[in-house]
Amino acid sequence: MNCSRRWSWSAGVILLGLATSLAAQDSPAPSAKRDSAPRIEYAIAIHGGAGWEPEKLSKEDRQRHREALTRAIHVGRDILDKGGSALDAVEQTIRVLEDEPLYNAGRGAVFNNVGQHELDAAIMNGRSRQAGGVAGLTTVKNPISLARLVMTETRHVLLIGAGAEKFADEMVKRPQIERVPNEYFSTEVRRREWQDAVAREKLRPAQATPGKGTVGCVARDKQGDLAAGTSTGGLTNKKWGRVGAVPVVGSGTYADNRTCAVSGTGTGEIFLLHCAAFQLHSLMLLRDQSLDQATRQIIDETLPEDSGGVIAVDARGRISMRCNTPGMARAALDSRGQLEIHFER
Amino acid sequence: MNCSRRWSWSAGVILLGLATSLAAQDSPAPSAKRDSAPRIEYAIAIHGGAGWEPEKLSKEDRQRHREALTRAIHVGRDILDKGGSALDAVEQTIRVLEDEPLYNAGRGAVFNNVGQHELDAAIMNGRSRQAGGVAGLTTVKNPISLARLVMTETRHVLLIGAGAEKFADEMVKRPQIERVPNEYFSTEVRRREWQDAVAREKLRPAQATPGKGTVGCVARDKQGDLAAGTSTGGLTNKKWGRVGAVPVVGSGTYADNRTCAVSGTGTGEIFLLHCAAFQLHSLMLLRDQSLDQATRQIIDETLPEDSGGVIAVDARGRISMRCNTPGMARAALDSRGQLEIHFER
Numbered sequence A, B: 001m002n003c004s005r006r007w008s009w010s011a012g013v014i015l016l017g018l019a020t021s022l023a024a025q026d027s028p029a030p031s032a033k034r035d036s037a038p039r040i041e042y043a044i045a046i047h048g049g050a051g052w053e054p055e056k057l058s059k060e061d062r063q064r065h066r067e068a069l070t071r072a073i074h075v076g077r078d079i080l081d082k083g084g085s086a087l088d089a090v091e092q093t094i095r096v097l098e099d100e101p102l103y104n105a106g107r108g109a110v111f112n113n114v115g116q117h118e119l120d121a122a123i124m125n126g127r128s129r130q131a132g133g134v135a136g137l138t139t140v141k142n143p144i145s146l147a148r149l150v151m152t153e154t155r156h157v158l159l160i161g162a163g164a165e166k167f168a169d170e171m172v173k174r175p176q177i178e179r180v181p182n183e184y185f186s187t188e189v190r191r192r193e194w195q196d197a198v199a200r201e202k203l204r205p206a207q208a209t210p211g212k213g214t215v216g217c218v219a220r221d222k223q224g225d226l227a228a229g230t231s232t233g234g235l236t237n238k239k240w241g242r243v244g245a246v247p248v249v250g251s252g253t254y255a256d257n258r259t260c261a262v263s264g265t266g267t268g269e270i271f272l273l274h275c276a277a278f279q280l281h282s283l284m285l286l287r288d289q290s291l292d293q294a295t296r297q298i299i300d301e302t303l304p305e306d307s308g309g310v311i312a313v314d315a316r317g318r319i320s321m322r323c324n325t326p327g328m329a330r331a332a333l334d335s336r337g338q339l340e341i342h343f344e345r
Helices: A030-035 A059-081 A084-098 A143-152 A161-170 A188-203 A268-275 A276-287 A292-302 B031-036 B057-080 B086-099 B143-153 B160-170 B188-203 B269-271 B274-285 B291-302
Strands: A013-016 A041-048 A118-124 A130-137 A158-160 A214-218 A226-232 A253-255 A259-266 A309-315 A319-323 A327-334 A339-342 B043-050 B119-125 B130-137 B159-160 B215-220 B225-230 B254-255 B260-266 B308-314 B319-323 B327-335 B338-345
Touching: A041 A059, A041 A309, A041 A319, A041 B188, A041 B225, A059 A084, A059 A214, A059 A327, A059 A339, A059 B143, A059 B274, A084 A214, A084 A226, A118 A143, A118 A253, A118 A276, A130 A143, A130 A161, A130 A253, A130 B269, A130 B319, A143 A161, A143 B291, A158 A161, A158 B274, A161 B160, A214 A309, A226 A259, A226 B188, A253 A276, A259 A268, A259 A276, A259 B057, A259 B274, A268 A276, A276 A292, A276 A309, A276 B274, A292 A309, A292 A319, A319 A327, A319 B291, A339 B188, B043 B057, B043 B086, B043 B308, B043 B319, B086 B119, B086 B143, B086 B225, B119 B143, B119 B160, B119 B254, B130 B143, B130 B160, B130 B254, B159 B160, B215 B274, B215 B308, B225 B254, B254 B274, B260 B269, B260 B274, B269 B274, B274 B291, B274 B308, B291 B308, B291 B319, B308 B327, B319 B327
Parallel strands: A041 A259, A130 A158, B043 B260, B130 B159
Antiparallel strands: A013 A339, A041 A214, A041 A327, A118 A130, A118 A226, A214 A226, A214 A259, A253 A259, A259 A309, A309 A319, A327 A339, B043 B215, B043 B327, B119 B130, B119 B225, B215 B225, B215 B260, B254 B260, B260 B308, B308 B319, B327 B338
């Protein structure tokens, strides 16, 4: 039923011992071990989207996800371990996931209804409570980095479409803003998904399909600062400039040092209407709920069944990952050194 | 200090006796009168934007605003009085304000940095908690009506830019979707404001200026349903496809029959980062605050000074209108029949 981290030491759990100082060298009951563990210095969690159906993942599929998620989360972990900021960890981790064709963000993004790619991303700094979002990008290799520049280099929070591309033109000297032709984002898997969606639409019009594999990252650094980010290609066969929750602060992404950093994935429209990420923050701030309580309330009670999931980290470095879809690809790691990767709900 | 309706029976207040059944025929202390008044059958409030400086408004300016606000609110009032829906009242009232060149929405929208107009709007139904938003429109005469069609005719919540224009193409048979050349939105006043902004930018780069006159409407109908809508041209001299809070559900606009309907105006980025409209709703839902308490907390305590204002109506038809800017053009009217128009804080 639940995919909260605390209760997830069950069948689907993978433990990889890591060569960090605090790695468990024996194998006690993990939750007991954790409860008596020292203060969490830093923590990071990532997702590769809700909507994956674990029973349809082959052993090879799972292995590819495991490798991709492990590679990405270690990039962020290394930044945090060296005392880097949560914001840097989130940006760099998401860049790895954007470059990974397995996920619907950056390369591997889904096709829209004219066979192209339109990308959305947002990032938020929990210390300053500043944020940046971009929607409808077509030539920016790593949308998450442009979102960060919206936050730091403009007085704005959300830039869209051709205008956002013009902003990227002005950021040309920043090495993190690499431009690519729109075809760069194409993969054969996504092309087939699109062709299938087009065929289905002929039978039943106006069916844009959730693209499995939105990516997100939340982190808490050694300074106690939180950050969150999310990046996506949106819906397969989408049209009309449809934008979901990802680029919208408060819907797909939110971070506030007082409460938590959160990244969501699922049916964007539902996250938008519920201001899902901000609502999770609000339950902690206004109702004094714990991260776990707030995550349960949002995912189990507030959002409709099969609408998505969230990953979140609170000010003390506790992580919660929860979904109401059949699965959500996700991983978590903290300064105590154990990596968890899950797919099942 | 405050511009709450309840305390606003002071210098700036205008009372117009209306020929409705419940209109006050004598002049008692209004708050006493109100407290003993019968149940409010319906209520409506509108704004024509924060950022107006009342001391700079000439007598003629004020008269133009009074006439425009009165004309608009009566359109919504008539719909509500006949038993029409809050949603219809909000859409039709905002159409009047969009057509009125005085306001920064529809005709009279501000110029962007290339001398054109990009329009944003959103509408939300408090009964269904469905919503629609559009950003970056260039040829749709009444953006609020396209936002409503996003809500009712698509499975989406937010459409942007060229894609949103394509959606408008498909809605061509709807009489409420009239198309106009982009120059239709231009007025000489806004052109001069833009030229002034361009001249200022040469002295001090990257200065987009808040455009006075975003419009919004909130209503409660005889059935007890709530609705809210907002429409704007955004910032004078804006660039990069900048989008503020207006088209984003939860930031500039929110409606939920359990709590309130709210429309905001001010610095869009601040409303976005605070999910201001949703936050007001959350204070009522999670903290059991009254509409007036929640509005005060948002405007007086949460949002930075001089960032904007909100109008809101609760499930019982009580109205709150409050800003932390020097002024906000606004009007309110309910089934008891007295019209209030205010400019001062």
